[in-house]
Amino acid sequence: MTALSLGRSNTPTPSQSAQRRKLRATAYAFITPFLIAFVAMLLVPIGYALYLSLFKTQIIGGSTFVGLANYLQAFTDPQLYAGLFRIMLYLVIQVPLMLVLAVFFAFAIDSGRVRGGKFVRLAIFVPYAIPGVIATLMWGYFYGNNFGLIAQLFRALGLVPPNLLSSQNILGSMMNISTWAFVGYNMIIIYAALRSIPHELYDAAEVDGAGQWRIAWSVKLPAIRPALILCLIFSVIGSFQIFTEPSLLQPLAPTTIDNAFTPTFYAYNLAFVNEEPSYAAAIAFTLGFAIMIVSYVVQLTAQARARNS
Amino acid sequence: MKRNTALMLGAGIAASALLLSGCSATTTSGGGGTVSASDISKAMSTPTTITFWTWVPGIAPEIASFEKKYPKIKVDLVNAGQGGAEYTKLQSAVDAHKGAPDVVQLEYSELPSFEVSNSLLNLNPYGAQSLKSDFSPGPFAAVTNNGEVQAIPQDAGPMTFMYRNDILAAAGVKAPTTWADFATAAATVKSKTGASLIDLAPDDSAEVLGLLQEAGANPFQYDGKKTVTVSLQTPQVKQVADYLTKLVASGNISIDPDFTNDWYQGFAKGNYASWLVGAWGPDDLLGSVASTSGKWTVAPLPQWTAGANAGGDWGGSSDAVMKSSKNPIASYEFVKFLNDSNASASQLTLNPKSALFPTRTSVLTSSAFSDQSIAFLGGQKANQVFANIAKTVNPDFGYLPYMNYASTEYNDTVGKAITAKTDLYTAFGAWQKLLVAYGKQQGFTVKTS
Numbered sequence: 001m002t003a004l005s006l007g008r009s010n011t012p013t014p015s016q017s018a019q020r021r022k023l024r025a026t027a028y029a030f031i032t033p034f035l036i037a038f039v040a041m042l043l044v045p046i047g048y049a050l051y052l053s054l055f056k057t058q059i060i061g062g063s064t065f066v067g068l069a070n071y072l073q074a075f076t077d078p079q080l081y082a083g084l085f086r087i088m089l090y091l092v093i094q095v096p097l098m099l100v101l102a103v104f105f106a107f108a109i110d111s112g113r114v115r116g117g118k119f120v121r122l123a124i125f126v127p128y129a130i131p132g133v134i135a136t137l138m139w140g141y142f143y144g145n146n147f148g149l150i151a152q153l154f155r156a157l158g159l160v161p162p163n164l165l166s167s168q169n170i171l172g173s174m175m176n177i178s179t180w181a182f183v184g185y186n187m188i189i190i191y192a193a194l195r196s197i198p199h200e201l202y203d204a205a206e207v208d209g210a211g212q213w214r215i216a217w218s219v220k221l222p223a224i225r226p227a228l229i230l231c232l233i234f235s236v237i238g239s240f241q242i243f244t245e246p247s248l249l250q251p252l253a254p255t256t257i258d259n260a261f262t263p264t265f266y267a268y269n270l271a272f273v274n275e276e277p278s279y280a281a282a283i284a285f286t287l288g289f290a291i292m293i294v295s296y297v298v299q300l301t302a303q304a305r306a307r308n309s
Numbered sequence: 310m311k312r313n314t315a316l317m318l319g320a321g322i323a324a325s326a327l328l329l330s331g332c333s334a335t336t337t338s339g340g341g342g343t344v345s346a347s348d349i350s351k352a353m354s355t356p357t358t359i360t361f362w363t364w365v366p367g368i369a370p371e372i373a374s375f376e377k378k379y380p381k382i383k384v385d386l387v388n389a390g391q392g393g394a395e396y397t398k399l400q401s402a403v404d405a406h407k408g409a410p411d412v413v414q415l416e417y418s419e420l421p422s423f424e425v426s427n428s429l430l431n432l433n434p435y436g437a438q439s440l441k442s443d444f445s446p447g448p449f450a451a452v453t454n455n456g457e458v459q460a461i462p463q464d465a466g467p468m469t470f471m472y473r474n475d476i477l478a479a480a481g482v483k484a485p486t487t488w489a490d491f492a493t494a495a496a497t498v499k500s501k502t503g504a505s506l507i508d509l510a511p512d513d514s515a516e517v518l519g520l521l522q523e524a525g526a527n528p529f530q531y532d533g534k535k536t537v538t539v540s541l542q543t544p545q546v547k548q549v550a551d552y553l554t555k556l557v558a559s560g561n562i563s564i565d566p567d568f569t570n571d572w573y574q575g576f577a578k579g580n581y582a583s584w585l586v587g588a589w590g591p592d593d594l595l596g597s598v599a600s601t602s603g604k605w606t607v608a609p610l611p612q613w614t615a616g617a618n619a620g621g622d623w624g625g626s627s628d629a630v631m632k633s634s635k636n637p638i639a640s641y642e643f644v645k646f647l648n649d650s651n652a653s654a655s656q657l658t659l660n661p662k663s664a665l666f667p668t669r670t671s672v673l674t675s676s677a678f679s680d681q682s683i684a685f686l687g688g689q690k691a692n693q694v695f696a697n698i699a700k701t702v703n704p705d706f707g708y709l710p711y712m713n714y715a716s717t718e719y720n721d722t723v724g725k726a727i728t729a730k731t732d733l734y735t736a737f738g739a740w741q742k743l744l745v746a747y748g749k750q751q752g753f754t755v756k757t758s
Contacts, residue, residue: 059425059711060535060752144571146580254512254566254720255728272397273713275751277404 053281063278070282079260080283084290086171086262090239094175099231101179102186103224107216109187110194121191125184132181136248139177143252165253174245182238186231193227194220229302233295240291243268263287343434344638352638358383359640360410362399363628364391365463367662371653375646382639392416396713403428403633411634412644416626417451418515418708420459421531423629425710429459430630435641437461440649447704448668452627455533459629461644464657464665466587466624467698468519469607474687476504476582484608488552491611495561504582508575509557510567511724514716516585517549519621522706523610524549529715530707537709537748538756541741542734548613550734558730573597585610587623588666588695595661595685603687609698620701625666666695673699711747718743 053070055063074080105124109117127135142149143164154161164173197220205215246261247268259269263283271280361372361384372384387410389395396419402409403426415423423429437458441449448462472484477494480501485491495506510516521528526545530538540546556562563581565572575581576598584590591605612619628644630637647653651671658667658678667673673696682688709715719740726736741757748755 058750058752141570144569144574146565146571147574147578148571251512252566252569252571255724258721259717269717272401273717274747275400275711275714 049281049284052278053285055278057276057278059275066278070279071286073279074282074286077283079258079266080263080286083260083263083266087239087242089171090175090178090242091236094178095232095235095239097175098179098183098235099186099228101183102190102231103228105183105187106190106194106224107220109191110220111212121187124187127181127183128185130181132244133248135181136177136244139173139180140249140252143173143249165249165256167256170249170253170256174242174249177245178238178242182235186235189227189231190224193224197223225302229299232302233298236295236298237291240264240287240294344436349638349642352636353379353642354381356381356383357636357639358385359412359634359636359643360385360387361412361628361643362387362389362395362410363414364388364395365414365657365663365665367660368647368657370660371647371656374653375643378646379639379642382643384643393713393716396422399423400713406633409631409633411631411636411640413629413631414463414626415460415629416624417448417622418518418712420452420454420627420629421533421708421710422712424454424459424533425531428632430632430634430637430641432458432461432630432641435638437641437645440645443649443670444668445670445673445699447622447699447702448625448627450704451625452629460627461629461648462625462627462668463648464589464625465668465699465702466519466589466622466666467695467702468523468585468587468610468621468623469590469695469698470583470585470610471590471605471607472583473579473601473604474606475604476502476579480504480582484606485611486608487615488611488613492552492556492559492561495556496559498582499561502582504579505563506561506582507585508563508565508567508572508581509553509727510572511564511727512566512720514719514723515623516567517553517719517723519587519623520549520553520585520610521546522621522703523619524613525619525703527703527705527707529709531710535752536754536756538758539709539741539744539748540758541737541744543758546737547734550732550737553727554731554733557727557733564727564730577601587625588691588698589624589664591683591685591691592661592664602685605686606689607686607691607694609694609701618701619703620698622702622706625668666699709744709748710753711744711751714747715740715744718747 054065054067056066056069057063105120108114109121114120130138145151145161145163145165148161148164150164151161163169201219201223202215205219210218241264242262243264246257246265250257250261259273260266264287267280267283267287270283271277359382363386369386372386376382376384389398389410395414399409399413400422403423409428420429433456440458440461444462445465448465452458452460452462470484476498477484480494480498482494482497485494491506498504498506518528524545526540526543526549528539528541528543528546530540557564563575565575573594576584576594577600579601584594586593591607594601594605609618610620628648630640630644634640647657649669651669654667654669655672655675655677657663657665658672659681667678672678679693679696680690681692683691722740722743723733723736726733745755745757
C-alpha cells in the first residue's frame with residue numbers, strides 16, 4: 001500500500017522502479033522462511049481446529065457436521081463458566097498482587113539503597129528461569145499434607161498445618177506458585193523502564209522540593225506506565241492460559257482439582273480423556289476470543305486513563 | 310499393572326503433535342483367512358522392525374532373546390508412559406491414523422476402549438485360539454471378545470491384603486480375615502499406634518472396583534458392539550459402599566491420594582499399616598519404601614462372610630497387536646514369544662525388576678515360581694498365596710469402552726464423597742448417572758440394572 005501511494009505521488013524513472021521491485025523481492029525473500037513457519041505452524045493448525053470445531057465426534061458413529069452447535073453448548077456449559085470464574089479470581093487477586101510486588105521490588109532496587117541489590121535482583125528473577133513444570137512439582141512437594149515442607153515446619157512449631165490442597169485453599173496455592181514464578185520477570189521489565197528515565201527529571205523534581213516518595217509517585221510511576229501496561233496484558237493472557245498448575249497438582253489433590261478447573265485444562269481433558277476433540281476445539285476458540293477481548297479492553301482503558309491524566 | 314502416575318503434560322504435547330500431524334486414512338491389516346506356516350517363516354526371515362510400547366521394567370532381556378531367535382526382526386522398545394499416559398497417546402495415534410506402535414501393552418480394563426474403535430488385530434487367524442489352554446481362564450477370557458482373541462495375557466493382579474506385621478503386633482491385633490474384623494482392627498490400630506490400617510485413595514477407582522468384584526458385583530458390561538450396561542446401584546455395590554462410608558466416617562483410616570510422594574513417605578514412616586492391592590503391590594513398594602523390607606506379609610482379602618473365598622483383581626495387562634500394524638505376523642509371533650514361551654514368561658515373572666504375576670499355567674505351577682521366597686515379605690512364599698487368590702477371582706467382571714473417562718469422573722463423584730466423608734452409595738449413583746449420560750452422548754445404547 002505504502003509503496004503504491006509513493007509511486008503515484010512521485011513518478012519514478014524506469015531504473016528506479018526496477019530497483020524498487022528488486023528491493024521488494026529481496027524483502028519477501030527474507031521474510032519467506034518466517035511466513036512458511038507462520039502459515040504451517042500457526043494458521044494451518046488454527047484453521048484445522050476451526051474446522052474440527054464444526055463437527056460432533058462420537059465413539060460410535062464418528063463425526064457429523066453440526067455447524068455452531070459446539071459453540072452454543074460452550075455458552076451454556078456450567079463447567080466452562082466455573083473455570084472462567086476461577087480465572088476471574090486470578091485476575092482480580094493474583095495479577096494486582098504480583099504487579100504491586102514487582103513494582104515495589106523494582107523501585108527498591110532502583111533506589112540503590114538496598115544492600116546487595118544485584119543479589120536481590122538475581123534472587124527474585126531466578127524463579128522465572130526455572131521451568132514451570134519443575135516449579136509446580138517442587139511446590140507440590142512443599143504443599144504435601146503429611147510430609148510437605150510447609151506442613152513439617154508448622155508441626156515443628158507445634159501448630160496445626162493448613163491443608164494447602166483443600167478446595168478452599170487450592171486456588172491460593174496456585175496463585176502463590178504463579179506469583180513466585182513471575183514476579184521477577186515483571187520486576188525486570190519495570191526496572192528496565194525505571195533505568196531509562198532521564199536523571200534530569202529527578203534533579204528537576206528535587207529542585208522543586210519533591211521528596212523520594214513524591215518522586216516515586218509523580219515521576220517514576222507515570223514514566224513506567226507503558227511497561228506496566230505491558231506486564232498487565234502479559235499477566236492477563238497468562239492467567240487465561242493456566243494449565244501447568246492444575247495439570248500437575250491434580251494427582252496431589254484429585255478431588256479438589258477437577259478436569260474443568262481452568263478452561264485450558266478443560267479443553268485438554270475434553271480432547272484427550274473425554275474423546276471430544278471437536279468440542280475441545282470450540283472451547284479453545286471461545287477462549288481465544290475471550291482473551292482477545294479482555295486484553296483489548298485492558299489496553300483501551302489503560303490508554304484512555306493515560307490520555308485523561 | 311500399576312496405575313498411571315506419570316505426567317499428563319508430556320502426553321498432551323506428544324498427543325497434540327500426533328493429532329496435528331494429519332489425517333491420512335491409510336491402514337493396512339493382516340487381512341482375513343488363516344496365516345499359513347510358510348507365511349510365518351517368510352515373515353520371520355524378512356528384515357523387519359516392530360515397535361513395542363510397554364512400561365514393564367526389565368523386559369529388555371526377553372526382547373533380546375526374541376531377536377536372537379529371529380535375527381531378522383528388530384524390536385523397538387518404547388516406554389510411552391504408564392497406564393493412562395500411554396492410553397492417551399495411543400488414542401491420539403489411533404485418531405490420527407499415524408504413529409501407533411505395532412504391539413502395545415494394555416491393561417485388561419482398557420481393551421474395550423480400543424475394541425470399540427476397531428483398533429486391535431483379531432489374533433484368531435494367527436493361531437491365538439490354540440494358546441487358550443496355556444493360560445489361566447480368567448485372563449484369557451478377558452482378552453477374548455465375542456470369540457476373537459484380541460491380545461495375549463501378560464500378567465494378572467489378584468488383590469491381596471498386604472500388611473505390616475510389626476504395626477499389627479504393636480496394636481495387638483491379628484490380621485483380620487473378615488470385613489467386620491477389619492473395621493474393628495482399624496479402630497484398634499488407630500487408637501494403639503496412631504497408624505491407619507489402610508489408605509482408601511479417593512482417586513483410585515481400580516482399587517474399589519477390585520473390592521466390588523470381590524463382593525460379586527459386575528458394574529460394567531460391554532457387548533463388543535454398541536451396548537453398554539452400567540450397574541452401580543445394586544445390593545452388592547451398596548454393601549461395599551455402605552461399609553466404606555462407615556469406615557471413612559470413623560476416621561480410623563486415611564484418605565490420601567495414592568502414588569504421590571507424600572503417600573510413599575506415609576508408607577515409609579509407617580502411617581499406613583496395610584494396602585489392599587494387586588499382586589504387584591510388594592514390588593511397587595520395594596523400590597520406594599525399601600526401609601520397610603521384611604516387615605510385610607500378604608494374605609487374601611478380608612471376606613464378607615467368614616470362611617468365604619472370594620477375590621478381586623487390580624491391574625493385570627496384556628499385549629495387543631494394533632490393526633494398523635504393517636507387520637502383523639512378526640508382531641503376533643513377538644507377543645506369543647514374550648508371553649507364551651515358558652522361558653520368557655517365567656523370566657518376566659521371576660525377574661525382580663519386572664515381577665509380573667504370571668498368567669501362564671506352566672509358570673504358575675512351576676516350583677521355581679511357587680517356592681520363590683520374597684525378602685520384602687520376610688521370606689514369605691507369597692506366590693502360593695497369590696496363586697490361590699487368583700483362583701478365587703470372579704471372572705465375570707467387565708469394563709466400559711470408556712474407562713479413561715470413567716476413572717476421572719470417579720474422582721469427581723465417589724472420590725469427592727470419600728474426601729468429604731459423605732455417603733458413598735449416593736456417590737456411586739452420581740457416577741452411574743455421568744457414565745450413562747456420557748455413553749449416550751457418545752452413541753452407545755446404555756442400559757442400567
